Amino acid sequence: MWRHIASNALTLLIVMMFLAGGLIVWGQQEYVAEGPLDDAICLEVERGTNMRRLSGKLVDQGAISSRAIFRMGADYSDKTSQLKAGSFLVPAGASMEEVIDIVTRGGASTCGTEVVYRIGVNQVQTVVRELDPATNEYAEVAKFTREEPVAERYTEVSQDPDTRFRVAVAEGVTSWQIVDALNSFDLLEDDVDEVPGEGLLAPDSYEITPGTEVDDVLAQMQSRQEQIMEELWAARSEDAPVGTQEDALILASIVEKETAVPDERRQVASVFANRLEQGMRLQTDPTVIYGITRGERVLGRGLRQSELRAETPWNTYVIDGLPPTPIANPGRASIEAALNPDETDYIFFVADGTGGHAFAQTLDEHNRNVARWREIEAERAAAQEADAPVEN
Incomplete structure (x- = not known):
C-alpha cells in the first residue's frame, strides 16, 4: 500500500512539474507577445508609483493582459527598481517587455x-x-x-x-x-x-x-x-564672394532678410556676389532698415526716399561693399548660400508677386520686372479698397 501511495505521489509531482514548466513557458510567451493595445496611449507615471500600481493602471487602460506576468517580468529582468516618472508613449501592440523597457530606460519623456x-x-x-x-x-x-x-x-x-x-x-x-x-x-x-x-x-x-x-x-x-x-566655412566654394567668416555672416544675414523662399537663397546670393565682383553697390533695403532700427524694432512701413539717401554705415545705397556688421542672425541655409552661391549673371532682382523674386541680367529687363511688380501692387491696393467696409 505504501509503495502504491508513493508511486501516486511521485506521479503527481511529475505532473505538477510539467504543469509548472508549461506555465512558465506560457508566461514567457505572454510577456514578449504582442499586447492588446489597438491604439497608442500616453502613459503617465506619477512620482512614487511602483510596479504593482503601474501594472493595475496598465490593465485598466487595456495596455497589458496580466498584472502578475508584468510584475514577474520586471522582477526577472531586474527592472522593478528602475521605474521612471514621466509621460511615455506606448505604441499600439506593445508587448509587456516593451512597456517595461519604455518606463525604465530613462531620458526625456516621450509624450505629453x-x-x-x-x-x-x-x-x-x-x-x-x-x-x-x-x-x-x-x-x-x-x-x-x-x-x-x-x-x-x-x-x-x-x-x-x-x-x-x-x-x-x-x-x-x-x-x-x-x-x-x-x-x-x-x-x-x-x-x-x-x-x-x-x-x-x-x-x-x-x-x-x-x-x-x-x-x-x-x-x-x-x-x-x-x-x-x-563646418560650412570648411566646405565653402573656391569662388566664395567673401574672404572671412565675419563677412560670410554679413552676406548671409542680407540673404536671410531678402528672401523667405528656400530655393532662392543661392540665386539671391549670386546677385550680391556678382555686384561685389563688379564693384557695384549692393543697394538692398534690409540694410537701410537696419541702419534706422539697429535691430531693436520692426520698422513696420515702407522706406522713404530720404532714408534711402541717408548716410549710415549700413546703407548699401550709399556705401560700397558690405556693411560693417550682419543685420540679423542668419540660419544655416543662408550661410551655406553665401558661401556657395549659384553661378549666374544676375545683378538685379525684384518681388514677383508670388512671395519670390524675378531676376534679371540687364537694367532693361529689370525695369520691366519692376513695372510688372508695380502693376501687381496697384491691383492689390485696388482689391483691398474694394473690400474695405463702407463708412456711414
Whole structure:
C-alpha cells in the first residue's frame, strides 16, 4: 500500500512539474507577445508609483493582459527598481517587455505636453502643444503673445514637472530681439543687459528647464552658430564672394532678410556676389532698415526716399561693399548660400508677386520686372479698397 501511495505521489509531482514548466513557458510567451493595445496611449507615471500600481493602471487602460506576468517580468529582468516618472508613449501592440523597457530606460519623456517659446521677427509667442498618441503628432492647445493675457492652460502645465520646454528662434531675428524675448520669459532667470554681436546666435530650437539662466541659453546659441560656421566655412566654394567668416555672416544675414523662399537663397546670393565682383553697390533695403532700427524694432512701413539717401554705415545705397556688421542672425541655409552661391549673371532682382523674386541680367529687363511688380501692387491696393467696409 505504501509503495502504491508513493508511486501516486511521485506521479503527481511529475505532473505538477510539467504543469509548472508549461506555465512558465506560457508566461514567457505572454510577456514578449504582442499586447492588446489597438491604439497608442500616453502613459503617465506619477512620482512614487511602483510596479504593482503601474501594472493595475496598465490593465485598466487595456495596455497589458496580466498584472502578475508584468510584475514577474520586471522582477526577472531586474527592472522593478528602475521605474521612471514621466509621460511615455506606448505604441499600439506593445508587448509587456516593451512597456517595461519604455518606463525604465530613462531620458526625456516621450509624450505629453510641451511649451514652445517662439521668437519671431514680428512677434514673440508662447505655444502649448500636446501629443496625440494616435497620430504621434503635436497639436496646439493654447497660444498667446506678450501683449495678450496668459493662457490658463499654460499656467497649468508650466507647474507640471513632466512638461518639456524649448525656445524656438526664427531665422532673421536680431540679437536684440532674442535677448529682449528671453528676458521676458518667466521660466528663465537672471536677465541680461548686454546683447551679443549681431549674427552670432544660431536660429534653432533649444531645450530649456525652469530656472535656466538667460546667459546659458545665449551661450548655447553662440556655440551652435560657431559650429555651423566652422563646418560650412570648411566646405565653402573656391569662388566664395567673401574672404572671412565675419563677412560670410554679413552676406548671409542680407540673404536671410531678402528672401523667405528656400530655393532662392543661392540665386539671391549670386546677385550680391556678382555686384561685389563688379564693384557695384549692393543697394538692398534690409540694410537701410537696419541702419534706422539697429535691430531693436520692426520698422513696420515702407522706406522713404530720404532714408534711402541717408548716410549710415549700413546703407548699401550709399556705401560700397558690405556693411560693417550682419543685420540679423542668419540660419544655416543662408550661410551655406553665401558661401556657395549659384553661378549666374544676375545683378538685379525684384518681388514677383508670388512671395519670390524675378531676376534679371540687364537694367532693361529689370525695369520691366519692376513695372510688372508695380502693376501687381496697384491691383492689390485696388482689391483691398474694394473690400474695405463702407463708412456711414
